[in-house]
Amino acid sequence: MHVPDGFLDAPTSIATAVVAAGAVAAALRGARHDLDDRTAPMAGLVAVFVFAGQMINFPVGAGTSGHLLGGALAAVLVGPWLATLSITVVLLVQAFLFADGGVTALGTNVLLMAVVGVWVGYGVFRLFRRPFPQRLSSVGVAAAMGAFVSVPVAAAAFTGLFAVGGQAPIPVGSVLTAMVWVHLLIGIGEALITALVVGSVVAVRPDLVHGARPLLTTRELEIREDVRA
C-alpha cells in the first residue's frame, strides 16, 4: 500500500501532506490525554510491532502479496490518537531509512494508513463491539472486523486520490475495482493478524488494551460491590 514517488502529481501530494499534517497535529494534542504508565510503553510497542509486521508480506493470489497496515490493530491497542502517531512514525522511518514509500508521497501514505486506516478501523471496531456479547473475547473479533474493512477502504481512498492526481490516463473505475478486490483479500490477512495479536494481549494483560477498557471498568465495579457486601 506504500505509495511511491511519482504516482500522484505535485498538487495532490501537497494537498494530502497538508491534510496529513493537520491530522497529526490533532493527534499530538489528543494523544497527551491518553498517555499514562500503561499506554506509554504500549505506544512504543505498537510502533515497533507494526514496523516488524509490515516486513512480512503474505501471498494473496497469483504473483501478488500484501502486508499488515496495522491501523485497526494500533487503534484498538492504544486508542486512535496514539495509533495515528505510531503509524506515522513507522511511515517516516520506512520512507527515510528504507526507501519504502516515497518522501514526496509521505503525506499521502500518512493520510491513507495513519488516518484512514486507523480511524476507519477504529470506527468499525466500535460499531461491532456493541452488538457482540460484552466479554473480553469479543474485543479481538470486533478488532478483526475493523481491520478487514479498513484495508479496502484505504485502497478506495488511494483510488480517489489517483482519480484527482494520477500521473497516467487510466479509467478510474477499473483501477478502483482492481484495488478493492486485491485489498479485500489482503484485508483477510489483516483481520487474522489483528485478531491474533489483540486476542493474545487481551488474554495476558487486558488492562493494556484501550478497546477493552470499558469492559474492565464494569468488572472492577462488580468487585467493589462484592467487597462492600
Place this chain on the structure above:
Amino acid sequence: MTTKRFAIVGVLLALLVAGVLSFYASKSPDGLQHVAETKGFSQTETQHSTANGPLAGYEAKGVSSPHLSKGLAGVVGVGVTGLVMGGLVLVLRRQASSPADPPHHDDDR
C-alpha cells in the same frame, strides 16, 4: 505478567519477526504495485530520493549474506522506530504534566 516483562516479550517478538522471519516473506509485488503493473501506471514511479541509503529496500549495504542483510535492516528498523516513538511519547508526557501547559485550551481535561 508485569508491564516490564510484557514489554520485553513484545520487543523480542518484534525483533524475531523483523530480524529473522522477514527473510521468508513473499517477494511478490504488493497489492498496489500489482494493480499499478496490470493497469499500466507503474512506470510513473520516480526514483526515490532515499533509494541510495545504506538500508534502502530493507537490505543492509555491504552485507553479502541475504539473511543477515535483511535481518540487520529489520533489527535497525525496530530500534529506530522504538527510539523515535519512545522519544515522542516522553516529550508528550512531559508536556501533559507540565504546569506551564496553557490553561485556555478547550481540550484540556
